[in-house]
Amino acid sequence: MTDFSMLWLRVAAVLYLVGLTHSIVTLLRRESRLFQVALVSVQAAVVFHFVSIAEKTFVTRHVPVGNFFQTASLCAWLSAMVFMIVYWRYKFIGLSLFVFPLVAVLTVTAAMGAPLAPWANRQVRDVWLLVHIVLVLAGYAALLLSAGAAVFYLIQERHLKRKQMTRSYLGFMDSERVPPLATLDMLITRSMSIGFVAVTLAVIAGSTWASIEMGVRWISQAKIAVSLITWGFWLLMVFLRVSAGWRGRKAAILALIVLGFCALTWAAHVGLEPLLVQ
Amino acid sequence: MRLLLTGLSHHTAPVEVRERLAIPEQALAETLTALRQRAGADEALILSTCNRVEIAVTSDSEAAAGAVRAFLAEHTTARAGAAGSALGEYLYELNDREAIRHIFRVAASLDSMVLGEPQILGQMKAAYAAARAGGALHGILDDVLTRAFSVAKRIRTETGIGRSAVSVSYAAVELARQIFGDLKGKTVLIVGAGKMSELAARHLHSSGCERILVTNRTHSRAVEMAELFGGQVIDYDGWKPRLAEMDIVLTSSGASEYILHRDELRRALEKRRNRPVFVIDIAVPRNVDPAVNELENVFLYDIDDLGRAVEQNLKARQREAEEAEQIIEGEIERLIGRWKAREVAPTLVKLQQQLEELARAEMERVRGKLGALSPQQEEALAVYTRGLLNKIAHGPLTEIRRAAARPEGEETIALIRRMFRLEE
Numbered sequence: 001m002t003d004f005s006m007l008w009l010r011v012a013a014v015l016y017l018v019g020l021t022h023s024i025v026t027l028l029r030r031e032s033r034l035f036q037v038a039l040v041s042v043q044a045a046v047v048f049h050f051v052s053i054a055e056k057t058f059v060t061r062h063v064p065v066g067n068f069f070q071t072a073s074l075c076a077w078l079s080a081m082v083f084m085i086v087y088w089r090y091k092f093i094g095l096s097l098f099v100f101p102l103v104a105v106l107t108v109t110a111a112m113g114a115p116l117a118p119w120a121n122r123q124v125r126d127v128w129l130l131v132h133i134v135l136v137l138a139g140y141a142a143l144l145l146s147a148g149a150a151v152f153y154l155i156q157e158r159h160l161k162r163k164q165m166t167r168s169y170l171g172f173m174d175s176e177r178v179p180p181l182a183t184l185d186m187l188i189t190r191s192m193s194i195g196f197v198a199v200t201l202a203v204i205a206g207s208t209w210a211s212i213e214m215g216v217r218w219i220s221q222a223k224i225a226v227s228l229i230t231w232g233f234w235l236l237m238v239f240l241r242v243s244a245g246w247r248g249r250k251a252a253i254l255a256l257i258v259l260g261f262c263a264l265t266w267a268a269h270v271g272l273e274p275l276l277v278q
Numbered sequence: 279m280r281l282l283l284t285g286l287s288h289h290t291a292p293v294e295v296r297e298r299l300a301i302p303e304q305a306l307a308e309t310l311t312a313l314r315q316r317a318g319a320d321e322a323l324i325l326s327t328c329n330r331v332e333i334a335v336t337s338d339s340e341a342a343a344g345a346v347r348a349f350l351a352e353h354t355t356a357r358a359g360a361a362g363s364a365l366g367e368y369l370y371e372l373n374d375r376e377a378i379r380h381i382f383r384v385a386a387s388l389d390s391m392v393l394g395e396p397q398i399l400g401q402m403k404a405a406y407a408a409a410r411a412g413g414a415l416h417g418i419l420d421d422v423l424t425r426a427f428s429v430a431k432r433i434r435t436e437t438g439i440g441r442s443a444v445s446v447s448y449a450a451v452e453l454a455r456q457i458f459g460d461l462k463g464k465t466v467l468i469v470g471a472g473k474m475s476e477l478a479a480r481h482l483h484s485s486g487c488e489r490i491l492v493t494n495r496t497h498s499r500a501v502e503m504a505e506l507f508g509g510q511v512i513d514y515d516g517w518k519p520r521l522a523e524m525d526i527v528l529t530s531s532g533a534s535e536y537i538l539h540r541d542e543l544r545r546a547l548e549k550r551r552n553r554p555v556f557v558i559d560i561a562v563p564r565n566v567d568p569a570v571n572e573l574e575n576v577f578l579y580d581i582d583d584l585g586r587a588v589e590q591n592l593k594a595r596q597r598e599a600e601e602a603e604q605i606i607e608g609e610i611e612r613l614i615g616r617w618k619a620r621e622v623a624p625t626l627v628k629l630q631q632q633l634e635e636l637a638r639a640e641m642e643r644v645r646g647k648l649g650a651l652s653p654q655q656e657e658a659l660a661v662y663t664r665g666l667l668n669k670i671a672h673g674p675l676t677e678i679r680r681a682a683a684r685p686e687g688e689e690t691i692a693l694i695r696r697m698f699r700l701e702e
Binding site: 156161163180181182183245246247248249250 | 453455456457458459551552553554571574575577579583586587
C-alpha cells in the first residue's frame with residue numbers, strides 16, 4: 001500500500017499557512033477580517049493532518065513519534081486541536097495569533113521529513129537563499145529598532161516612576177528629547193510585529209531551502225534548533241504584547257530578551273559560509 | 279545724548295510701594311507727555327507692570343536724572359496724598375551701557391520674579407507701542423528697545439530659559455505629555471472640584487484633552503466646573519466603576535482618607551489592557567494610596583512631587599540664565615559698536631573729501647607747468663594721484679574704524695581729526 005501520509009501532511013501545511021496569513025495581517029493591520037476564512041482553513045488542515053497521522057500509525061503500526069519530524073507533526077496537530085477546543089469553549093480569538101503561526105511553522109517543518117524535489121536549477125536555489133537572508137536581516141533590523149526603543153522606554157519609564165526631576169540623564173540626553181512613553185511603546189509594537197512577520201517568512205524559506213539542499217538531515221543542526229527557539233520566543237513576545245496586553249516595562253524587557261536570542265542565532269550562523277560556497 | 283533709566287521693581291520695593299507708583303494703561307500717554315516736558319527728554323518710555331515701574335529717557339541735559347526722580351516723587355504724591363513721597367531708597371538709576379543691559383535683561387525675562395516668564399516681553403512691547411504712538415521714540419532708545427525684543431527672542435530660542443514648567447499645574451501637563459505624547463483624545467477624570475484642580479484642568483483642556491469628567495461630593499459644584507470645559511458630570515458614588523476609561527485622574531477632594539487604592543486601580547488597569555494611567559494627587563491630605571505607584575504603567579504624582587519638579591525646573595532656568603547673560607553682553611557690544619560706527623561715518627567721509635580736495639588743488643597748481651599731455655599720460659597721472667591718496671588715507675581710515683569699536687577710541691579719533699585739519 002502506498003503511504004500518502006506525507007502528501008496529506010503537506011496539504012495540511014498549506015492550509016495552516018492560511019492561518020499564519022491571518023496572524024500576519026492582524027499584526028500589521030491591527031484588525032483582521034480573515035479570521036473566519038483562516039478558521040475554516042485550519043479546521044480543514046486539522047482533518048488532513050489527522051488523516052496523515054492516522055495513516056502513518058496504520059502503516060508503521062505505532063504512533064509516529066520516531067523522529068523530530070514526526071514529533072513536530074504530532075505536536076502541531078495537538079496544538080491545533082487544543083486551540084479548536086479552547087475556541088469552541090471560550091471564543092478566544094486572540095489565541096489564534098499565537099497558535100496559528102506555531103502550528104504552521106511546525107507543520108511546514110514536519111512536511112520536510114521526506115526529501116523534497118531537487119532544485120530545478122542553481123539560480124532558483126541561490127535566489128531562494130537570498131530571499132531567506134534578506135528576510136532575516138529585515139527582521140533583525142526591525143528587532144534592533146524595537147530593542148533601541150525598549151532601552152529608551154525603560155530609561156524614560158524609570159525616570160518618570162522614580163520622579164527624578166533632573167532634566168538630563170545619561171549625561172547627554174535631555175528628557176524632552178526622548179519621545180513620550182506612548183510613542184516608544186507604539187514603536188516597539190510596530191517594529192516587533194513587522195520584524196516577526198519577516199522572520200516567520202524567513203524561517204519557512206530557510207527551512208525549505210535547507211531541506212531541499214540537505215534532505216532530512218538539515219534538522220539535526222544546532223543552529224537550526226537555535227533559530228527555531230528564537231522564533232518561538234519572538235512568537236511568544238508578539239502574542240503577549242498584542243493579545244495579552246503586555247505593554248510598557250514587561251514588553252520592553254521581552255524585546256531585549258528576544259534581541260539576545262537573535263544575537264545567539266546570528267552567532268550560530270556564522271559558520272554558514274562553507275555551505276554557501278558549496 | 280545719554281540714555282538714562284530710573285525705576286523700581288520687586289527686587290527693590292515691596293508691593294505697597296509698587297502699587298502706589300503703578301501707572302494705569304489709560305493714563306500712559308498723558309504721563310509720557312508730562313514726563314518729557316518735565317525732564318526735557320528727547321525720547322521716553324514708561325514700563326509699568328505689577329512688578330516694576332521703570333522710566334527710560336534719552337536727554338542731553340545733565341539735570342535729566344534729577345528731573346525724572348522728581349517727576350516720580352510728584353506722581354506718587356499726587357496719587358497717594360502727601361504720605362507717599364519717600365521713594366529714594368527704592369529707586370535705582372542706570373546710565374548708558376548699564377541701562378541698555380537692564381533693558382535687555384528685562385525683555386529677556388532675566389529680571390522677572392519668575393525667571394523666564396513670557397508675559398514681560400508682551401508688556402514691554404505694549405509700552406513701546408504706546409511711546410511710539412505718542413511720538414516719544416525715534417532715536418537711540420528706539421534702537422535699544424527694538425534690539426531688546428530681538429535679543430529676547432534670540433535668548434528664548436537659543437537657551438532653555440522658558441522651556442520647562444514652573445507652575446504646579448503646568449508641570450502636571452508636561453508630565454502627561456512625557457507619558458502620552460499628544461493629549462488629544464485623552465480622558466481626564468477630576469475628583470473634587472476645587473480651585474487647584476480647576477487650574478490644572480484648564481491647562482489639560484487647553485493642551486488638547488477633549489474629554490473631561492468631573493465628580494464632586496457637592497453635585498452643583500461639579501456641574502459648574504464641567505460647564506467650564508464642556509465636560510460631563512459623574513455621580514460621586516459612581517466614578518470608581520468607570521476608572522478603566524480614564525487616562526488621567528486628578529484628585530483634590532477634601533477626604534481625610536485615601537479614596538483610591540492599589541487594588542481598585544489594578545483592576546481598572548486589567549480592564550484597559552495595561553494602557554498607562556497618570557494619577558495626579560494634589561490633595562492634602564493625599565487622596566491616593568502611594569502604593570498605587572508600584573503598579574506597572576501607573577504614574578502617581580502628589581503635590582510634593584510636582585513641587586519638586588517645579589523647583590528643579592527653576593534651577594535649570596537659572597543655569598540657562600547664565601548663558602543668556604553672555605548673549606546679552608555680546609549684543610550690547612554689537613549695538614554700541616554699531617552706534618560708534620555710525621558716529622564716525624561723517625569723519626571718514628570728511629577725511630576722504632579733504633584729501634581729494636587737496637589733490638585737486640595741487641593738480642590744478644602744477645597742471646599748467648606740465649604742458650600738453652597725451653591721453654595715456656593723463657591717465658597715468660590720475661592713477662598715480664589716486665593710488666597715493668588711497669595709500670595715505672588707508673592708515674587713518676583703519677585707525678578711525680578701529681578706534682570706534684574701543685571705549686577709549688574717542689581720543690584717537692580727535693587726534694586724527696586734528697592732524698588732517700577736519701575740525702574747521
